[in-house]
Amino acid sequence: MPQKLCIGVAGLGTVGSGLVEMLIKNHDDILRRTGREIVIKTAAVHDLSKKRELPAGVALTSDVMSLADDPDIQIVVELMGGTKAARHLVMRAIENGKSVVTANKALLAEHGREIFALAQKKNVAIGYEASVAGAIPIIQTLKNSLAGNHITSVMGILNGTSNYILSEMNQHGFDFPTALREAQELGLAEADPSLDIDGQDAAHKLTLLIRLAWGRNYPFSRLAVEGIRGLNPLDIKFAREFGCRIKLIGQAREVDGKIEAGVFPALMHHTLLLARVNGAYNAVRVEGNAVGSLFLHGLGAGRRPTASAVLGDLLALARRSAENGSGDNTGFVDPLPDAEILPSEEAVSPWYVRATVRDTPGVLRDIAAVFTEEDISFAQILQKAKENDRVPLIFMTHETTGRAIHTAVRRLEQSGTLLVPATCFRILGSCGDEAEEI
Amino acid sequence: MPQKLCIGVAGLGTVGSGLVEMLIKNHDDILRRTGREIVIKTAAVHDLSKKRELPAGVALTSDVMSLADDPDIQIVVELMGGTKAARHLVMRAIENGKSVVTANKALLAEHGREIFALAQKKNVAIGYEASVAGAIPIIQTLKNSLAGNHITSVMGILNGTSNYILSEMNQHGFDFPTALREAQELGLAEADPSLDIDGQDAAHKLTLLIRLAWGRNYPFSRLAVEGIRGLNPLDIKFAREFGCRIKLIGQAREVDGKIEAGVFPALMHHTLLLARVNGAYNAVRVEGNAVGSLFLHGLGAGRRPTASAVLGDLLALARRSAENGSGDNTGFVDPLPDAEILPSEEAVSPWYVRATVRDTPGVLRDIAAVFTEEDISFAQILQKAKENDRVPLIFMTHETTGRAIHTAVRRLEQSGTLLVPATCFRILGSCGDEAEEI
Numbered sequence: 001m002p003q004k005l006c007i008g009v010a011g012l013g014t015v016g017s018g019l020v021e022m023l024i025k026n027h028d029d030i031l032r033r034t035g036r037e038i039v040i041k042t043a044a045v046h047d048l049s050k051k052r053e054l055p056a057g058v059a060l061t062s063d064v065m066s067l068a069d070d071p072d073i074q075i076v077v078e079l080m081g082g083t084k085a086a087r088h089l090v091m092r093a094i095e096n097g098k099s100v101v102t103a104n105k106a107l108l109a110e111h112g113r114e115i116f117a118l119a120q121k122k123n124v125a126i127g128y129e130a131s132v133a134g135a136i137p138i139i140q141t142l143k144n145s146l147a148g149n150h151i152t153s154v155m156g157i158l159n160g161t162s163n164y165i166l167s168e169m170n171q172h173g174f175d176f177p178t179a180l181r182e183a184q185e186l187g188l189a190e191a192d193p194s195l196d197i198d199g200q201d202a203a204h205k206l207t208l209l210i211r212l213a214w215g216r217n218y219p220f221s222r223l224a225v226e227g228i229r230g231l232n233p234l235d236i237k238f239a240r241e242f243g244c245r246i247k248l249i250g251q252a253r254e255v256d257g258k259i260e261a262g263v264f265p266a267l268m269h270h271t272l273l274l275a276r277v278n279g280a281y282n283a284v285r286v287e288g289n290a291v292g293s294l295f296l297h298g299l300g301a302g303r304r305p306t307a308s309a310v311l312g313d314l315l316a317l318a319r320r321s322a323e324n325g326s327g328d329n330t331g332f333v334d335p336l337p338d339a340e341i342l343p344s345e346e347a348v349s350p351w352y353v354r355a356t357v358r359d360t361p362g363v364l365r366d367i368a369a370v371f372t373e374e375d376i377s378f379a380q381i382l383q384k385a386k387e388n389d390r391v392p393l394i395f396m397t398h399e400t401t402g403r404a405i406h407t408a409v410r411r412l413e414q415s416g417t418l419l420v421p422a423t424c425f426r427i428l429g430s431c432g433d434e435a436e437e438i
Numbered sequence: 439m440p441q442k443l444c445i446g447v448a449g450l451g452t453v454g455s456g457l458v459e460m461l462i463k464n465h466d467d468i469l470r471r472t473g474r475e476i477v478i479k480t481a482a483v484h485d486l487s488k489k490r491e492l493p494a495g496v497a498l499t500s501d502v503m504s505l506a507d508d509p510d511i512q513i514v515v516e517l518m519g520g521t522k523a524a525r526h527l528v529m530r531a532i533e534n535g536k537s538v539v540t541a542n543k544a545l546l547a548e549h550g551r552e553i554f555a556l557a558q559k560k561n562v563a564i565g566y567e568a569s570v571a572g573a574i575p576i577i578q579t580l581k582n583s584l585a586g587n588h589i590t591s592v593m594g595i596l597n598g599t600s601n602y603i604l605s606e607m608n609q610h611g612f613d614f615p616t617a618l619r620e621a622q623e624l625g626l627a628e629a630d631p632s633l634d635i636d637g638q639d640a641a642h643k644l645t646l647l648i649r650l651a652w653g654r655n656y657p658f659s660r661l662a663v664e665g666i667r668g669l670n671p672l673d674i675k676f677a678r679e680f681g682c683r684i685k686l687i688g689q690a691r692e693v694d695g696k697i698e699a700g701v702f703p704a705l706m707h708h709t710l711l712l713a714r715v716n717g718a719y720n721a722v723r724v725e726g727n728a729v730g731s732l733f734l735h736g737l738g739a740g741r742r743p744t745a746s747a748v749l750g751d752l753l754a755l756a757r758r759s760a761e762n763g764s765g766d767n768t769g770f771v772d773p774l775p776d777a778e779i780l781p782s783e784e785a786v787s788p789w790y791v792r793a794t795v796r797d798t799p800g801v802l803r804d805i806a807a808v809f810t811e812e813d814i815s816f817a818q819i820l821q822k823a824k825e826n827d828r829v830p831l832i833f834m835t836h837e838t839t840g841r842a843i844h845t846a847v848r849r850l851e852q853s854g855t856l857l858v859p860a861t862c863f864r865i866l867g868s869c870g871d872e873a874e875e876i
Binding site: 018022025026029030032033034035129135136137140141144145146147148149150215273276288289290291292293294295296297298299302304305307308309310311312314315316331332333334 | 456460463464467468470471472473567573574575578579582583584585586587588653711714726727728729730731732733734735736737740742743745746747748749750752753754769770771772
């Protein structure tokens with residue numbers, strides 16, 4: 001009979017309590033799969049007095065660092081979030097030769113380099129499937145299943161809160177504040193929703209995906225990040241007239257050996273699977289030179305889905321006898337070099353531009369002249385009926401750089417042609433044969 | 439410097455040549471990920487005289503069993519297909535302590551029990567990601583990522599050829615022979631397409647998925663299998679009028695501790711992601727008590743996508759030093775018991791029934807009487823205009839068993855109420871919140 005696997009859990013919030021629930025509920029399945037009992041020896045919590053449903057024998061402590069120092073604990077499961085205390089805990093656990101399972105994307109995006117380096121030195125495993133896209137096994141897929149590919153792009157809907165807001169705006173015509181309020185009432189958005197709606201959360205996850213796809217460190221601080229705060233419902237409506245949806249996308253692709261990456265709202269044609277991801281679901285599309293296009297879709301957050309990912313990592317460690325993981329946590333043998341970065345402004349794609357102009361002769365001529373000078377050509381133009389003497393003009397361009405678009409728009413703003421700042425979004429994703437059936 | 443990994447490849451057809459191509463093209467990526475050179479020592483082929491693009495140093499042989507006996511070869515990659523010679527090769531390789539990577543679903547569906555038993559005894563690994571749904575990492579996902587779940591259902595589009603034919607019928611209104619001929623001209627269907635269009639190929643794959651999801655052997659010979667041969671375009675048209683598509687589905691679900699499974703054409707509402715899988719793509723949807731609903735979509739066949747899956751397995755073995763795999767290839771520790779089977783006829787779902795009747799009074803009354811006696815109630819009824827005195831009647835029922843449906847229909851056929859045999863399909867998949875955005 002193999003030994004029990006003894007773990008310490010830091011944090012019994014949503015994910016931690018989901019983990020406890022699933023360990024109890026799926027006890028027999030887990031035993032059949034691993035041959036080992038997984039036992040929580042200690043859980044670290046802020047509030048020791050709170051009532052909790054725990055299996056008999058679980059000790060509670062408010063001293064989280066004790067998990068890292070307890071010689072009985074083989075794996076530390078870090079579910080507390082944040083980057084400060086979590087970093088101390090994880091580094092100490094590794095230092096003491098323990099493997100770590102974590103759902104903490106911020107920690108690994110901002111301190112991944114030192115954490116993975118120490119884990120390699122100590123030859124312990126870091127399981128972090130739960131840190132990106134919840135229950136979707138994208139870490140496993142990039143690290144193992146697609147290891148024989150040269151990856152060319154990774155794009156995804158990595159934040160369920162923003163996607164829920166965008167879905168509600170799209171399906172019910174809500175404005176941004178209404179959709180945000182609804183998400184908050186449903187518990188899908190925090191009281192301070194900044195991390196989600198301003199794109200930081202998606203950016204943390206994208207940083208991890210870049211590391212896995214290309215084996216390069218992309219400094220989180222250099223990632224171009226734009227959120228959906230205050231998105232105008234008009235743009236969702238006009239996008240639909242072109243057969244598109246607006247989604248908050250995290251995207252990275254390889255262009256001439258450099259990595260171009262960012263988080264931003266973008267238009268996608270409705271026949272792409274990514275454009276149809278509904279509500280709080282997440283999805284990731286990976287393209288590689290062998291796999292072609294692979295699309296994974298599932299619940300990106302929540303008690304049980306996140307616990308599903310944490311358990312996947314835990315059980316993998318239980319099977320390979322946990323005490324010695326492999327230091328090979330990035331999917332690459334050697335320490336990772338930095339990514340060569342292609343700034344987003346230099347990247348090429350089609351663009352959507354919504355301009356608001358006066359209803360006078362010559363305006364379209366002036367705009368066309370500036371766009372032509374910036375070497376931008378139009379694929380489609382839509383002029384809508386005027387309102388209070390203001391005319392909305394929507395341009396869908398052929399491929400061009402963000403720099404060209406922003407220069408043209410700035411020039412038109414300065415010359416007074418535009419009555420209010422223009423709205424500019426990239427258009428992503430060739431439909432190709434991944435397009436779904438009609 | 440770690441040792442080279444020396445492999446033998448049985449078969450240099452589509453997949454084998456794709457493997458060779460990707461090993462060359464992605465050489466540097468693979469080396470970064472594993473730290474080891476992967477070297478093909480010998481490839482076994484039928485025709486030694488045929489010109490092939492091979493890396494220098496690869497020996498060719500027509501004696502496939504020599505791969506299993508060569509002490510230099512650490513892993514045998516079986517890409518020859520079929521169940522006879524392939525079985526001998528795989529068993530001998532395992533007997534000799536070699537791990538095996540295979541894309542052979544028929545082999546593992548029909549002889550999996552003995553192969554996995556011997557592999558466990560010899561403590562070698564069997565990598566078979568390529569055997570189900572091509573490039574989609576569904577084996578890895580069920581075996582590892584979702585290991586902490588209790589799985590409740592697995593359903594998928596597991597055969598690209600049939601899905602292509604159905605897509606063409608749906609999108610262009612082709613009849614079955616036309617769509618099949620087109621698929622054959624494009625090389626997507628064999629000259630003898632039986633394995634694909636009669637559902638056997640999907641059934642082989644489903645057998646493997648059941649084993650992975652529940653750790654049970656489901657005897658392949660007992661699987662209910664129905665294909666799409668001769669599907670009437672009328673049904674595709676009528677299904678659309680109810681917002682549904684017809685897909686060839688492999689489905690297994692747990693009902694009261696028993697497994698209900700089968701391959702059959704079924705209606706699915708168009709808002710389900712599975713209903714929108716286009717052309718030669720495959721997709722699998724897994725439901726578990728932690729993960730919720732997880733949907734994976736990708737290329738189900740072809741040179742490079744299948745090579746992607748083979749390479750994923752090979753690289754995993756290269757990383758864990760290959761010589762000793764783990765015998766834990768099913769995802770479960772102990773040998774697997776047989777599944778308790780719930781016959782498909784006893785399983786409950788809504789049904790679609792198309793009846794062809796004479797245009798005389800009392801027909802609907804007679805049909806309704808028989809259905810009521812069989813305890814079947816209707817959710818929707820559609821009567822179409824008559825043609826040559828024949829009236830098509832389409833019924834969408836509430837949940838009922840296949841047994842009830844088939845009994846009712848047989849009674850109506852025997853009483854002469856139906857002019858031709860009725861067409862009956864199950865309707866699958868609650869839309870729930872997995873439904874895509876509109």
